[in-house]
Amino acid sequence: MASARGRSEVKRYIASLPGQIETKLLRGAARAAANVIRDEAQAECIDEEVAAALKVRTKVQPGLITARIKIDRRMPGSSRALWIEYGTDPHLISVSDQDRGGMSVGRINQLNKEGSLVIGGHFVGPVVEHPGAKAHPFLRTALDRKEVDAIAAAQSYINARVSRGSITGAAEPEGEE
Structure with missing residues (x-):
């Protein structure tokens, strides 16, 4: 008998x-794909501070690995x-109630111009009509443009870490990049 x-x-x-596979492979692959999308979004963003605020976050739950660009x-x-991504509708800007201290806008204007709206060093009155701002989408369009590259980055990450008989690499730490 065989043994x-x-x-x-x-x-x-x-x-x-x-x-x-969850800790060493898929989390890192999701992060690699998200980094491609984040880099494209940073390149397309018209505001450098907003671009610098883009971070990749990964999360592992049993049976679910997610990577978010936040x-x-x-x-x-x-x-x-959000204003850059979606734009803004025309709206009114006024001195807020909490900054008025119970006074009317007219009374604030009589006492000093500090509580009134000043734009470019010029007093503009108690209310200003803002024309709105055009949308400059950078997050949604980055995914559309770089979807194939993101999948390729994830595949490359997986291929580099799977060898015959083992999965190499350390477990991906949770957190932001």
Whole structure:
């Protein structure tokens, strides 16, 4: 009768593969793909501060690996990202109620011009009509333009780390880049 040795080691190795694939392979591949998209978005962004605020974040949940390109809200200029991406509608700008201290805009203007709207060093009154801003999409279009390159980057990452009989590399740390 034939005998086999090493069955338990083979079973243990096969059981460890999904975890290794998740931590060593797919998370890094997702990050590599997202970096391609982020780089394109940074190149297309019309605001350098917003471009610098673009970060890649990866997350692993059982059976789900995600990579997101997000705006780091701690960075200067990050609040302008949505305005640049989607534009703004025409709107009115006025002195906010909390800055008025219970006074009317007219009373603020009589006391000093500090609480009034000043643009370019000139007093412009209590309310200004902003014409809106044209959208300059950079995030959505970056994905459309670089989808194939991102997939190629993920495939290249995987190919570099899978060899006959093993998955090389350390587990990807969670976090931003």
